[in-house]
Amino acid sequence: MEIKPPPETVxxxxxxxRSDLKSLIWLLAKAGATRTEAEDVAQEAMLVLLGAWSSVxxxxxxxxxxxLRGLYRTWDSRKRSTDAEQRIASRKDWLExxxxxxxxxxxxxxxxxxxxxxxxxxxxxxxxxSEKEIAEITGKKxxxxxxxxxxxxxxxxxxLRRSTTGKEEDHGP
Amino acid sequence: MDRDIELDRLLDRASKAALESLDAKVDVHQQLRRxxxxxxxxxxxxxxxxxxxx
Numbered sequence: 001m002e003i004k005p006p007p008e009t010v011x012x013x014x015x016x017x018r019s020d021l022k023s024l025i026w027l028l029a030k031a032g033a034t035r036t037e038a039e040d041v042a043q044e045a046m047l048v049l050l051g052a053w054s055s056v057x058x059x060x061x062x063x064x065x066x067x068l069r070g071l072y073r074t075w076d077s078r079k080r081s082t083d084a085e086q087r088i089a090s091r092k093d094w095l096e097x098x099x100x101x102x103x104x105x106x107x108x109x110x111x112x113x114x115x116x117x118x119x120x121x122x123x124x125x126x127x128x129x130s131e132k133e134i135a136e137i138t139g140k141k142x143x144x145x146x147x148x149x150x151x152x153x154x155x156x157x158x159x160l161r162r163s164t165t166g167k168e169e170d171h172g173p
Numbered sequence: 174m175d176r177d178i179e180l181d182r183l184l185d186r187a188s189k190a191a192l193e194s195l196d197a198k199v200d201v202h203q204q205l206r207r208x209x210x211x212x213x214x215x216x217x218x219x220x221x222x223x224x225x226x227x
Contacts, residue, residue, distance in 0.1 A: 017205050022195040098194045107187035157176040
């Protein structure tokens, strides 16, 4: 792949890349990627962004759309390995990177408890994206995003409660 | 403690810790260099001839 952007684009891109790469990798970790998947997918998404730089308005959103789609394509090629066993393996894969931090491990564990759609929107929410932006990134309706967020939050609170009291809250379907 | 607040604080702490860890574990400079090499653009280059635009 050969891209020939003008120098000012390369300079702007360098700044964006340096400030956003780690946040993008963290998002992919939350979405269930292994470290290798996250780094590879993030790199590919950044490359796509560089090629489309001047035509993209919301670059943080764009690169996340590309990255998440890339991650799911990777999974599809392995028959969508998003089952619980795979996600637990992914979490273990991150332990060294995150120095076995309890809060990080707990967060990834909570996200593992969610269906893919809820995990995706909640991971983006944690990163500060608005419901409208999440809808744009994921290609969902805002009402769907709101519903996913509500169910995800209820589920995570329930798992959190169960882990501390041994009882799960009733949060509906 | 309210479960919402507990969850929000956990997520906030986790994000900060994760990004700090990634600061130490991911060599952004090297990754950027690799990406630009793949795109055939080298960091610091500004001349259009060096970008293959000449």
